[in-house]
Amino acid sequence: MKTQNWFKQMTKRVLIAGLLVSLAGTGFGVKEEANAAERQPIKVEFVHGSKKMTINGKAQQMTAPLPVVKGVTMIPVRTIAASVGASVYADSKGTHIDTYFNKVTLNNNMRGANRNGSYVVLPNAATQINGTMHVPLSAVKLLWNATYVFNAQLKQISITIQPEPNVPPVARFEAPYEVKLGEPIEFKDLSYDPDGKIVKTEWTGRKSTYFEPGVYTVTQSVYDNDGARSEVVSQDIRVTEEVMYTPYEYYMRYGNPGDKFEVDGKLMNTFKEVDTIESKGGRTLYMSNAPERFFGEGLLYEDTLNDASRLFLHHRNGSDERLKLAVVVTNNESESVKLTIGNRGLAGPSVSAMQFGSAAVARYFASSQPREMIIEPGTSAVLLPELEKIIMNPDEGFSGLLDVDMDGKLTFSTMALKVDTDPISAVSMVTELEKVGNRGKFFDTDQYIEVNEKVGVTESKLRLGQRGPAMAGVDALTGGMTINGGEYGAVTTVKLKNVAWGTRIILNPRAGIFQGAVSVNGKVVYVPSGGHVKVGEGALIYTQPNQPAGAAGMQPAPEVTIQYSSPGASSLPILFVFFPGSDYK
16 A cells, blocks of 8 residues: 555644734743643642733733633633643634643633533633633633632632643655655655654655665654654665666755765866965964874973964874863963953864864854953963863864954963863973974964856866965974964865856865865855765765746856865865756756
8 A cells, every 4th residue: 555545644723813813912822842741730820910920830921910700710711722732723613722632612702611522511601801712710620620729818829730641643754665766755754743743753764865776664753742752654665777867966966065976086176277366364373283192191282372363273192091181371461361262163082083173173163152251460261161071081082173362462271181180280380292293373374265257157176275385384382383284273265256056066075085064155064964075076065046037037146155174184185166057957
């Protein structure tokens, strides 16, 4: 039997606009998710003469105090609906307040009500007051599994509603039974939760397409907001030997940012290099990467900074004990200095340098809330207390990239320390570790590249990596020159001013395996989305939209801005390669 015959889609009722306005205007109408998730008794409290009320202790504001009609306290139905997560709608039969197990129908100015198909006589009539249905207080016992207590001294009404049992969610999906190699596959998720909402979906075997013939089993299960799991449902998909698209053809048409696939690296290297306008400037770079692998406590690097700067830290614990990194900032001047920590990315501990190197760059591009510190004269402070919580076991490493701004001179000391060592006490006592690798201070490290020619008309490329003299700096601990050949810690901003509609942009590494991240128009793209990408592979990082119809299509296509920073353990050069969208319609 085919999937479409297994079930019918759930039909959702539409709420009457007037009721929605009433609920929204008083802050109700949204299910109290925490209450539903806990499945604990729900307590609703009112105070006569006050607009305030609480649902399970959470304060709410009503538009007016509880009305009293002929000596009878009236309760707005919206409060009950909000507390139990009921849907409220109206039709020719009346006003309905429905949960999975309890369905109530009320009619204005009538004592008769319907609960789960049974007729119920209320002590007083349900009444519309200011556009909202109300019921007498005593009716809550008849219409819901509830009790109430009135405290005359406090003028307080407490209603306790017993929770309904949870109904597990239902997992259901539709998918084709037979597809070709490289054929796009649409999965229709038809799962639902009868009395709550689905908060998590788990799949196995699901792919957007398949590139090997055979039979693939896809399973699905879902979880609701009470933690209940559905039964597992499955379906087999047969993939024939007929080819619709190769991996390259498929991902260039339907790929998402971060998808990787095989490319002709030699051919792409022959593509025309785009014309550029370039400049350098930006932040001073403080690089602590030598020794990359340390074998005990000691000073990794120390230097002074007094302007807009960026710290690049990349180290691994080579000892047989657990160690941590710490950065201490010292003010040796006569006036206080304000230090602002801007964008930052910290990653680790991990045994995979590619993993923590790429994660640090991705988190840096994701932006951070600024943090300010005042460093008084003659004092020291820990730059990032959270860094000390990253404890590295033997062979684990860490990478960090962070912007710092200051209005005076400060000394930054990066140290490897034992877990219990106090960084402030250690900063004046630790000995310098042997330099193995690169470290130092570098000026004007950020690169700005503007491309004004139209890209995406024909194949073309932009190569990053040593687009000029090598990045040279000074090691403050030795006084000697140092070279940052990988341009680690530097940020390159590429502005593509004229990108043809439909253009595909991929990143292709040229110096071995690569795992990193870029920012494209402010959005972080992992390169690739999983694992790493090789010289013979490319990762899609951006697809320019297709040209829209009408007047909108006569406007220039959007500009594209790409930001790149070399992740630790990956190397330059890389290529940004531009492909015409017309080839993949």
